[in-house]
Amino acid sequence: MELLKYVVKELKEKGADDVITSLNESLVKQVRFANSEINLNLSYNFSTISIFAAIKNRTISTSLKELTKEAADLTIKKIINNVKNLPKNEEYRGIAKGKFKYPEVEELNDKKVDDADPIDVVEDAISISKNNGALKCAGVFYITKSKDQILTSNNIESEEGRTHYYFSIRSLNSKEASGHSTSSSNVISKLDYKSAAIESAEISKQSLNPKEAAEGKFDVIFSPLAFAPLLVHTGNSASVYSLESGFSFFPKEINKEIASKIVTLTDDGTYKNGSGSGKYDEEGYPRQKTVVVENGILKSFLHNTTTAIKYKTKSTGNAGIISPEPTNFVLMPGNLTKEKMIKSVDNGILITNIWYTRFNNYLTGEFSTIPRDGTFLIKNGKILNPIKGLRVTDKLSEMYKRVVGLGKDLKQIESWEAESPTVLPYVLVKDVGISKPK
Amino acid sequence: MQDLAEFTIKYLQKKGASYAEAKYQEIESNSFIIKNGSLDISSFDIIKGIGVRFILNKKLGFLSTNILEKDALIKQLENSLKMALKTKISEKVEFSEEKANRANYEVKQKIKLSNVSTDEKISILMAAEKEMRSVDTKIESTYIHLSDNETLNYYVNSDGSKIQSKIPTASFIYVISVRENGRTSQRYSEYGGGGGFEVVKNFKIPSLLKSEVEAMKNNLRYGKKPPQGVVDAVLGPQVSGIIAHESGGHPYEADRIFGREAAQAGGSFVNKDMIGYKIGNEAVTIVDDPTVENGYGFYLYDDEGVKARRKYIIKNGAITEFLHNRQTAKLMGLKSNGSARSNAFDKEPIVRMSNTFFLPGGYTEEELIEDVKLGVYIKNFMEWNIDDKRINQKYVGSECYLIENGKIKNPIIAPKIETTTFKLYPSIDACGKNLEYHAGDCGKSDPLQGIPVILGGPSIRVRRVKVS
Numbered sequence: 001m002e003l004l005k006y007v008v009k010e011l012k013e014k015g016a017d018d019v020i021t022s023l024n025e026s027l028v029k030q031v032r033f034a035n036s037e038i039n040l041n042l043s044y045n046f047s048t049i050s051i052f053a054a055i056k057n058r059t060i061s062t063s064l065k066e067l068t069k070e071a072a073d074l075t076i077k078k079i080i081n082n083v084k085n086l087p088k089n090e091e092y093r094g095i096a097k098g099k100f101k102y103p104e105v106e107e108l109n110d111k112k113v114d115d116a117d118p119i120d121v122v123e124d125a126i127s128i129s130k131n132n133g134a135l136k137c138a139g140v141f142y143i144t145k146s147k148d149q150i151l152t153s154n155n156i157e158s159e160e161g162r163t164h165y166y167f168s169i170r171s172l173n174s175k176e177a178s179g180h181s182t183s184s185s186n187v188i189s190k191l192d193y194k195s196a197a198i199e200s201a202e203i204s205k206q207s208l209n210p211k212e213a214a215e216g217k218f219d220v221i222f223s224p225l226a227f228a229p230l231l232v233h234t235g236n237s238a239s240v241y242s243l244e245s246g247f248s249f250f251p252k253e254i255n256k257e258i259a260s261k262i263v264t265l266t267d268d269g270t271y272k273n274g275s276g277s278g279k280y281d282e283e284g285y286p287r288q289k290t291v292v293v294e295n296g297i298l299k300s301f302l303h304n305t306t307t308a309i310k311y312k313t314k315s316t317g318n319a320g321i322i323s324p325e326p327t328n329f330v331l332m333p334g335n336l337t338k339e340k341m342i343k344s345v346d347n348g349i350l351i352t353n354i355w356y357t358r359f360n361n362y363l364t365g366e367f368s369t370i371p372r373d374g375t376f377l378i379k380n381g382k383i384l385n386p387i388k389g390l391r392v393t394d395k396l397s398e399m400y401k402r403v404v405g406l407g408k409d410l411k412q413i414e415s416w417e418a419e420s421p422t423v424l425p426y427v428l429v430k431d432v433g434i435s436k437p438k
Numbered sequence: 439m440q441d442l443a444e445f446t447i448k449y450l451q452k453k454g455a456s457y458a459e460a461k462y463q464e465i466e467s468n469s470f471i472i473k474n475g476s477l478d479i480s481s482f483d484i485i486k487g488i489g490v491r492f493i494l495n496k497k498l499g500f501l502s503t504n505i506l507e508k509d510a511l512i513k514q515l516e517n518s519l520k521m522a523l524k525t526k527i528s529e530k531v532e533f534s535e536e537k538a539n540r541a542n543y544e545v546k547q548k549i550k551l552s553n554v555s556t557d558e559k560i561s562i563l564m565a566a567e568k569e570m571r572s573v574d575t576k577i578e579s580t581y582i583h584l585s586d587n588e589t590l591n592y593y594v595n596s597d598g599s600k601i602q603s604k605i606p607t608a609s610f611i612y613v614i615s616v617r618e619n620g621r622t623s624q625r626y627s628e629y630g631g632g633g634g635f636e637v638v639k640n641f642k643i644p645s646l647l648k649s650e651v652e653a654m655k656n657n658l659r660y661g662k663k664p665p666q667g668v669v670d671a672v673l674g675p676q677v678s679g680i681i682a683h684e685s686g687g688h689p690y691e692a693d694r695i696f697g698r699e700a701a702q703a704g705g706s707f708v709n710k711d712m713i714g715y716k717i718g719n720e721a722v723t724i725v726d727d728p729t730v731e732n733g734y735g736f737y738l739y740d741d742e743g744v745k746a747r748r749k750y751i752i753k754n755g756a757i758t759e760f761l762h763n764r765q766t767a768k769l770m771g772l773k774s775n776g777s778a779r780s781n782a783f784d785k786e787p788i789v790r791m792s793n794t795f796f797l798p799g800g801y802t803e804e805e806l807i808e809d810v811k812l813g814v815y816i817k818n819f820m821e822w823n824i825d826d827k828r829i830n831q832k833y834v835g836s837e838c839y840l841i842e843n844g845k846i847k848n849p850i851i852a853p854k855i856e857t858t859t860f861k862l863y864p865s866i867d868a869c870g871k872n873l874e875y876h877a878g879d880c881g882k883s884d885p886l887q888g889i890p891v892i893l894g895g896p897s898i899r900v901r902r903v904k905v906s
Contacts, residue, residue: 246579438904
């Protein structure tokens with residue numbers, strides 16, 4: 001904290017109007033495995049001070065990796081020199097003003113983190129996958145321990161410790177038969193890697209010998225893992241910065257109907273045991289829960305202090321200093337079990353994972369993505385057989401209007417394809433476009 | 439800090455490691471984001487750190503840190519060695535024997551990046567904004583991100599390799615949204631190359647972005663529905679480049695073939711016995727060449743100390759070579775062909791592409807087009823994807839035109855080609871002379887490593903492809 005104080009004091013004395021400094025110290029252990037063997041253990045040990053300064057409405061950011069006064073002096077000098085040549089940031093309106101009372105977030109910091117052994121977890125998971133019928137498996141396990149401190153020129157000073165565990169496993173029974181599952185938690189006691197290993201192996205076995213399927217419109221059940229990348233894009237679209245820069249399919253005005261009545265989306269930076277949870281955002285504003293869509297009606301965008309002032313509203317605690325970012329983006333649950341959902345479908349598809357989602361137009365939400373891992377044809381309420389070679393080609397803005405069923409259980413998902421944290425149930429969407437190569 | 443890298447190698451050898459390598463890196467970078475004509479943020483950064491990899495009892499370990507103190511590093515090394523020793527269900531890792539290399543090289547900068555003021559860099563972006571706004575259409579939004587960096591690498595391994603390099607690069611990405619007649623169109627693209635500020639000047643950002651807006655306006659204003667069904671297609675260098683990368687490069691990365699990326703970037707339809715397999719027409723030759731001067735994926739020695747060279751992945755339609763690091767080379771009884779890269783010191787080196795492209799043929803683009811009765815000319819694209827075995831792929835055109843009786847006609851809106859590797863490659867019957875290199879950041883591994891690559895090629899002609 002002493003070095004943060006020094007940087008803020010020096011920059012203020014040299015003419016900065018606003019300064020945000022934060023120190024992140026993190027120690028990460030990682031184990032990678034493939035072909036049912038551990039192929040690499042890794043560790044990362046990093047300390048970084050991030051610095052943001054606004055001087056006469058000119059905004060600049062940098063970081064400091066050598067945590068010494070001498071290195072800080074050089075960086076401060078460079079900030080002052082560089083900022084002189086910058087044009088004004090016409091969009092900049094300021095940073096949060098403290099003090100704040102921060103929320104108590106449950107299950108953010110696990111005291112048992114130093115005892116957790118990544119090798120034991122992975123070796124157990126490999127055995128479980130094999131014992132449940134997988135020919136081989138691959139994946140990754142991370143254990144992260146970090147400490148953050150923040151100090152700003154606007155009376156904000158705080159710190160928090162965080163821990164996180166992320167486990168991902170893909171079981172395979174042939175080049176065309178595989179299943180993928182993940183588990184993530186901030187506390188080891190709630191990391192359910194065993195269920196993930198079992199689920200991935202079971203999907204893999206069930207997807208053996210897939211058949212070619214037809215093109216057309218199908219009612220599609222997306223598992224939480226499969227819908228998560230689309231929900232990540234939805235969360236990003238909720239940032240007012242995305243709206244301004246052409247990356248959002250949301251309309252520009254709130255209170256518009258954008259989804260079916262059963263769809264409620266929240267961004268919850270205080271979600272218990274949430275991967276994206278914390279006490280404060282990047283400018284030290286308290287994290288909170290924000291209702292983005294309520295029963296299909298767009299209610300709010302995600303803001304930091306600058307965008308909130310511009311749009312005459314309050315910050316939602318989602319700084320990103322330049323761009324507001326989602327924390328834990330939550331699709332609220334419905335009342336269906338997975339079995340009931342399948343039973344309700346006459347002509348449909350169950351998709352358990354997707355891969356390579358790309359947009360043709362972010363404004364309209366036109367996209368396509370490819371089902372990966374177990375994909376199953378549903379006829380008259382029953383799973384008929386695994387299928388292959390499909391592509392989902394649809395419009396996200398329209399798809400949300402066709403959501404007709406939501407599972408009753410929520411699962412927290414982060415994955416290789418879903419880069420920021422989401423929480424969601426199984427999702428049933430009517431008349432989804434399915435195409436195939438010719 | 440070179441001492442720290444060398445100390446690490448000796449320390450690991452003393453602890454029984456059969457192989458050790460260390461990469462010390464300093465990366466100095468600048469970046470600017472202009473959104474809707476306003477400078478959102480200017481950033482600069484200097485990152486210094488070390489990445490270390492070792493083999494102990496045939497088990498592989500990697501660690502990285504930016505805390506460049508001996509005591510902290512020793513503690514981290516000890517923990518990593520302990521983890522390796524503890525592992526029971528473990529792959530037996532061996533590397534191919536390779537020559538020890540000593541080298542010191544750099545990419546020359548005609549105009550040194552550090553001599554160019556932030557003012558000058560920003561003024562190019564502002565000029566581009568002005569040019570775009572001069573087109574008679576409604577621009578919904580613009581987003582331009584310009585970056586440059588200078589990277590100093592010092593690599594050392596226990597075989598005796600010592601390689602120092604200095605590689606400057608510059609890149610920019612843009613997303614433009616245009617509205618006409620109640621409909622919108624978007625373009626996203628990236629440009630990048632190795633060198634000094636002359637690279638940025640060569641992008642000709644203001645005129646490039648103006649021409650993008652013009653093309654989008656014309657497409658929205660005058661575009662018609664594309665022909666439906668089986669027709670011929672002439673695909674411009676941006677499209678052939680993404681095809682070369684996605685289905686001409688990725689499936690031949692040997693680590694994917696051996697299943698190492700199964701839970702991340704996926705596997706491959708290719709198996710290790712497919713060398714010699716005829717996958718495409720005689721006209722198809724695809725290479726991966728890290729030594730392309732000023733290429734965005736340029737290097738002369740890879741991140742395992744192996745000398746880089748051009749690899750012919752597909753030659754005259756036949757699979758000829760996979761991309762290898764020292765581990766996959768050993769598995770196939772070969773020497774590495776220098777394809778190991780990490781995107782920075784903090785990530786493990788893995789098998790990657792560099793500058794991957796279709797070799798040019800003997801035709802002008804006009805000659806490719808004049809032999810098409812009915813077809814589509816797709817200059818560039820917006821949406822694309824491919825399955826994780828690298829078979830099922832889709833490209834949606836952005837700036838595109840109808841071809842009728844060998845002539846370019848009216849713009850057409852978003853023609854889609856959804857095909858497979860096995861159908862596409864035999865259908866490519868001719869390549870143009872107009873080789874172009876386009877830039878991309880290729881994602882692979884976990885944690886994700888976005889790495890600079892060239893996606894290149896000339897215009898190519900594809901016979902009888904389904905367009906919708």
